[in-house]
Amino acid sequence: MKDWLKSGSPWIWMTGGAVALAVLSVFFVLWMTAAKGLTHFWPKAVLETTFRDGDRQVRLIGELRETEEVSVRRLQEAGFKIDTQDAFVERVLIKLGNRDLTGQDFRWFPRPLLGEFSYPRDILTVERHEWGNFYGHLKAVKEGDQVVAEGPQAWGELQARVQRAQRLFREILRIEKDDIGDVNYRIEQLRLRERKAQLQGKLDDALKAELAQQRAALDAEFARLQERLQKLREDIGRDALVAEVADGRAVEVKLALVADVYQANAMSTADKIVHYVRKFWEFLTDDPREANTEGGIFPAIFGTVTMVLVMSVIVTPFGIMAAVYMREYAKQGPLIRVIRVSVNNLAGVPSIVYGVFGLGFFVYVLGGNIDRLFYPEALPAPTFGTPGLMWASLTLAILTLPVVIVATEEGLARVPRSVREGSLALGATKAETLIRTVLPMASPAMMTGLILAVARAAGEVAPLMLVGVVKLAPSLPIDGYPPFIHLERKFMHLGFHIYDVGFQSPNVEAARPLVYATALLLVILIMVLNLAAIKLRNHLREKYRGLESV
Known part of the structure; x- marks a missing residue:
């Protein structure tokens, strides 16, 4: 045993x-994370059963979501009348939907008080733009006040009219976001131009007439778009479905509010696979809705990637220059040792402190002065004097700067002294030696620092809450308007999206699967960014491997 311990x-x-x-x-x-997140997009079977509520039987329609064991005493204390000798019984969580009718989306029920579960094929699952899911037996399809289909023919007619309503909804959304948004942008530019000329004392009668003429043309275009929009809204609002809900009422649902409709109990495996792929694609490419508990997360993906790229562009050169100066040019003494200790200590500062610094210095000081110098016509509305993508990227660049500096210094220290001396002996200057020989050999270490910086920055939430991230961004930071990359805009972030959906959502049970799905996507995104950097690092390492043996 002693020899085995000594052997190591x-x-x-x-x-x-x-x-x-x-x-x-x-x-x-x-x-x-994958098991709880990716299963969210699979179409769930809709059950129908009864619940014994005291002396009356209540019909229930919904999706079975969870099952757990709970003590009978606890249920009895909650008011349930359960007659059993068992200490524990099963209870189930059912998504009832129809939140606008019942006021609740999910509810727990003791299993002994529920009847047999059945799965009628004609039950509809209706995903709505507002109020979440709707469940019921399809009875009829209406156009205005006239019934156009009922009975077995209603389902086919409903599918055709839902497709038409979705097409009209996309057209309305395009006009509101693109066409009307473009008109509003040009009107705002005219206002800023007029205000700028007024501040500069150049607002003469000729310019006023020109601006008035352009504004009148834009107002006319806006009125035309509004008229077109009104017609589309009237057209999309004509169709509706009629369904019988759990309490026996016939409820009318306008197809203008319907995002999707399907009969989960009647779907084959192939239909469910197609549905799953479509829903997962919508999750990746659509905007969020219903307080971020439904819809997609594309703005959050786009904002996260954009912020990480801008942060990388900022932190990499500054971190490398700082490391090169401390390792190659600065006199090694007490001051440099103090700086190195300070850099190492900065890596342990809580991230929220960086957020407070970014808000106070970048946003209020730098941003406020930029607005006064370059955007006086927009004041008092801030341009850069408000949290945005630029300040979030700068804040995270400072947060991750110590990582890049330390990794680059380690890489520079591993470059053999003989390589430097050989380059200098051949007549190269110190700068040429550094640029052409030392830095290329240290580039794998630089990439290691960048990998660590990206991994940390992509997952940070606390500082971003202060310097630019929001619950829902009205527009992306990159679009077709000059200067095309709008670093002053607020943005969405996957990390903050997880926090918001998981802890700030009014419908926690509905949001829980999206928390797992978004978390998995964030992990995958960080892995993709890191793998790309690792591949580049390995390429550089192989390229300069011969120099390391000199």
Whole structure:
């Protein structure tokens, strides 16, 4: 045993076991996140049953979401009359939907008080733009006040009219966001131009007439778009479906409010796969709705990637220059040692402190002065004097700067002294040696620092809440209007989206699957960014491997 301990084998086994445990933990987290998030898009069967509420029977329609065991005493204390000798019974969580009718979306029911579960094929699952899901038995399809189909023919007619309503809805959305948005943008530019001329004392009668003429043309175009929009809204509002809900009432649902409709109990496996792929694609490409608990997360994906790229462009050159100066040019003494200790300590500062610094210095000081110098016509409305993409990227660049500096210094320290001396002996200057020989050999270490910076920045939430991220951004930071990249705009972020949906949502049970799905997507996004950087680092390492052996 003593010889075995001296051989070092126990430490090797301990290290291997720790690595294996870490890998298993990572795989478990990914598996749990994927299992709870990716299953959200699979069409759920809709059950119908009865609930014994005291002396009366209540019919229920909804999706079975969770099952758990709970003590009978706890249920009895909650007011349920359960007659059983068992200490524990099963209770189920059913998504009832129809929140506008009942006031609640999810509810727990003791299993002994529920009747047999049945799954009628004609039950509709209606996804709405507002109020969440609607469940009921399809009875008829109406156009205005006239019934156009009922009975077995109603489903086919409903599908055709839902497709028409969705097409009209997309047209309305395009006009509101693109066409009317473009007109509003040009009107705002005219207002800023007029205000700028007024501040400069150049607002003469000729310019006033020109601006008035252009404004009149834009007002006419706006009126035409509004008229077109009104016609589309009247057209989309004519159709409706009539369904019988759980309490027996016939409820009319306007197809203008319907995002999707399907009969989950009547779908084949192939239909469910197609539905799953379509819903997952919508999750990746659509805008969020219903307080971010439904719809997609494309703005959050776009904002996260844009912020990480801008942050990388800022932090990489500054981190490399700082490391090069401290390692190659600065005199190694007490001052440099203090700076190195300070850099290392900065890596341990809580991220929220960086957020407070970014809000106070970048937003209020720099942004406020930029507005006064370059955008006086827009005041008092701030342009850069408000949280936005630029200040969020700068704040995270400062947060991750120590990582890049330390990694680059380590890379520079590993470059053999003989390489520097050989380059200088051949007549190269110190700058040429640094640029052409030392930095290329240290580039893998620089990429390592960038990888660590990207991994940390992409997952940060606390500082972003102060310097630019919002619950819902009206427009993306990149669009077709000059200067095309709008660094002053607020943006959405996957990390903050997870926090908002998971902890600020009014409908927690509906939001929970989206939390897992968004978290999985954030992990995948960070992995993709890191793998791209790792591939580049490996390429650089192979390219300069020969120099390292000199």
